[in-house]
Amino acid sequence: MNMGVRTGMTGIVFASLFCLGLLLLPVPGMAKVTGQCAQCHTMHNSQGGAPMAVDIAGNPQTAPNQTLLRYGCVACHTGTNDGTNNIPYVNSTTAPTYGADGTTGNTLAGGNFYWVAAAGGASDAMGHNVASDGLATQDATLGNTPPGGTGPLTSQLTCAGTTGCHGDRTKDSDFGAMSGTHHADDSVIDGTTVARSYRFLDGVLGLEDPDWEYLPTATSHNQYKGFDRTSDTELAVGSISNLCAHCHNDFHDGSGNVGGTAPAANPFSSPWVRHPTDFDMGNTAAGSEYRNYGGAGVNAYVVAAPVASVDVSTVLSTVTFNDDTIVTCISCHRAHGTPYPDLLRWDYSSISAGGGGSGGCFECHTTKN
Template sequence: MLLPVMPQETSIPCACFFQNVGQWRLNMGIRLSLAGTVLASLVCLGICILPMPGVAKVTGQCAQCHTMHNSQGGDPMAVDIAGNPQSTPNETLLRYGCVACHTGTNDGTNNIPYVNSTTAPTYGTDGTTGNTLAGGNFYWVAAAGGASDAMGHNVASDSLATQDATLGNTPPGGTGPLASQLTCAGTTGCHGDRSQDSDFGAMSGTHHADDTIIDGTSVARSYRFLNGVLGLEDPDWEYLPTATAHNQYRGFDRTSDTELAAGSISNLCAQCHNDFHNGSGNVGGTAPAANPFSSPWVRHPTDFDMGNTAAGSEYRNYGGAGVNAYVVSAPVASVDVSTVLSTVTFNDDTIVTCISCHRAHGTPYPDLLRWDYSLISAGGGGSGGCFECHTTKN
């Protein structure tokens, strides 16, 4: 990161608010970097440099997000997903819960990543051509979209969705039920400090913290506030992503079933869906003892680099034979996440992850898949989906 010679500040206009609740919601998900301020003066023939710490945080009127007593003029200040006033105050004096703040319609100019909508988002065949962001959308698992359990994570936050009617609170591939229904953050959530039992406590202070460096040492300095996860964040959350503009996910090239792949996006998924990722006998199956983490698989591999396959294998045609462009509809991870990769070399940069096939929040397809699995047919001449990696099976 290059620092400017003169003091410079980047701020968020106070008008960047959520349209469905009156255009007055402050961007709580924005990630902008403020360069450090340098004051220089000549004192006694020397130069005295006083560095100011760099910060990356929300700016604007505090009242756009916070309320002191949840009351103004006799009316509640807290609002729900639909923008209706709610008499029950929120923790940390917030006017909005996680989902209420992140409900809206993405148009490429919004400074809040909207992960829930009250009307159907545009998705397309694989979620890369509409107004759905990288994580997908909760719309299809929420009441507004038909409350289809298989289409998204059943998040209880802001009363978004009810418990899964079939699975209850036991994640697929999990060893047992969660203590309570899934939330956005906290003990039974994905984001924030998971030692805290509420969304608000888990995310407290995070939107005001310095996140200019993503090194996993704190919630604020973790990829998308997923504590301990590394990655390079696309500034518009993959609104209409391309091979040169996308998230760069952190992966780990595992060689055994029991490697946990710390810092990878799949490691986070495995904390609930652990049988699908790690544990002796859960992945490697009947592979030779000398190379246990290889084909034949008993479950689809995760944190496995396609560069481990033979030079002439079909997997080496990912992104097109001889081209090997990064495919945003079937993203792969890399060990190095310092830059966005537009092409891959099959050297620790074609690592299959959980989100190569799935999206985190929800999609219009069962199992939160990026594409319609029922339309993937071997030998039918199709393209996309599974065939982005399994390039000769179409």
């Protein structure tokens, strides 16, 4: 992951890094952070009598950060995507362009925190209420209890760590959970370390789109790891839905939580009591409406309603309904935020059965429009 930071470095910091033996040298592995150390780190959070740490609004921050960083997670990843940036921006201080489903504007695969942050109106339902860098306040309705969860988190959600999604989830801070990760080689995604996990989501597998799905197409997108489950109790280890289930567990697994009273011979099937995840649409009848995903006879990969696959060695532009049309949490939702309630990719309130519409739910439920 080439973060490609800006140019410029003071001689004092350079000398300090050299004397401390911390000057970074080239190491094999294209995915590591590159660029001048002083753009991310500060030795004493002081230069010319002014603090070097910066908050998400770009203002000086007197309190130093852990791991000698100038920026927290959100501050570093706040900006406007234009297709040339080497840092993925997941928060913006002005409204991002989103469009109908987030595939035609400057929003990346995970969406944007803008709508849940103060700048975008602090709408709790529009994003994950991440406390990191003071981005968002606790959800006024849910508190710290995730929907579908069995109890409240120990504290408000963060980007990484024990109450976060990224990094080492045994660490209790963003900085500790991500320490060293941006400097490690993540050119092979096998889930063995945080750095070698999909998007630094520990243990999750997948194929990463190099521009984080800026204006994605059927031939240029993330390839998500899925698992073709056969029961409610299978955990789908390695899939991104399994990570979501760490907090929203009742929505994903547990006896009777998804398949409900499905036939004993096929316990993970319709009639569903909750929308299935880690379920391959290839398990449906050959003539079912789901087999028209991506267009009847065409079956192109639909970036507006992405599906996962068991094999993530390559990007799929078409699907075959053989372990490559697996429904995941992020088939319908985005992880950071959207302009729609429940972090949905599209406006659910505009989806009307029999109304002749297209997109959204109708990408899979192709005959119900």
